[in-house]
């Protein structure tokens with residue numbers, strides 16, 4: 001017997017530096033959702049934070065490279081406790097309602113990947129794809145994530161956390177971390193925004209000013225010189241089974257010293273994805289195990305991409321760099337590509353993710369309320 005079609009809200013855009021990337025990811029996710037099984041309701045979050053119903057503008061969105069948020073689209077709001085009921089404000093024509101069965105948040109960075117939107121979806125009591133409030137927040141904040149990982153004995157690059165009140169100078173940071181080559185980054189960001197390398201007092205002061213312009217918490221790390229960057233996609237199914245994908249390697253190309261914002265998005269030849277990564281089988285297995293451990297340690301759910309540094313001088317020396325709980329999902333992004341390499345096409349990947357969202361929601365609603 002065929003199942004009733006589900007109405008899925010596709011949340012994209014958002015108030016972060018990764019607004020445009022999210023539009024590309026959302027177009028790709030839309031293409032991967034089976035139209036025989038799902039009615040898709042694209043909801044664009046503007047840079048001002050308003051949620052807009054983008055149905056009309058994206059009716060033919062299946063072929064589009066990027067989803068758009070047409071100006072003048074009706075504003076919508078999910079009702080707290082509404083189990084998916086959404087109000088659509090149609091201006092002078094008044095308001096209507098629309099019921100969603102689940103939400104797929106395709107939002108990267110702060111105000112989307114960090115637990116804020118997840119909290120709103122919890123209050124709306126609707127199933128949604130991916131980590132909950134805690135896993136999202138822990139994964140977004142590099143300081144919190146690294147402390148949790150370190151506490152569980154997982155390998156992370158030595159780091160210092162600075163606030164405007166606890167800033168240190170270059171010499172102090174270099175002495176504490178035992179190296180002259182440092183990386184400075186905002187604690188809560190993504191896409192390499194605000195990330196710089198510093199190996200002199202002058203560079204360090206500039207790098208800190210830059211990072212502090214994005215966040216009031218900044219990490220200073222030991223640089224893993226010439227690090228190979230290996231990534232692993234982790235997926236949890238409806239039964240709670242956690243799997244790690246084959247591994248991929250990012251190879252920054254051209255003049256990009258590291259995997260910077262330009263190498264990621266501006267320069268089409270800025271980086272190569274090598275799938276599968278060339279690693280000896282024991283090391284690959286070790287990285288997959290660490291990816292699953294990282295996922296569990298940070299309380300991630302549904303999906304996450306776990307990124308590693310491997311020291312080329314010493315292959316057994318590897319570090320968990322960071323976790324992305326809503327990783328890039330464009331046609332050329334690592335997360336879906338790695339699952340394809342693992343034999344899971346994107347349409348099936350979406351089935352697993354939505355299946356997990358619905359099963360988790362049912363489990364949560366069965367918990368005793370005291």
Ligand SMILES: Nc1ncnc2c1ncn2[C@@H]1O[C@H](COP(=O)(O)OP(=O)(O)O)[C@@H](O)[C@H]1O
Pocket residue numbers: 157183185189190191192193195221222223224225227229258259260307309321322
């Ligand atoms: N400690 C480090 N050693 C060497 N390279 C680093 C280090 N930290 C960051 N990088 C480089 O900067 C890039 C972006 O840093 P990352 O911590 O992944 O932040 P984002 O969340 O913005 O992706 C990495 O992909 C890597 O190329």
Ligand SMILES: [Mg+2]
Pocket residue numbers: 191192307322
């Ligand atoms: Mg990164």
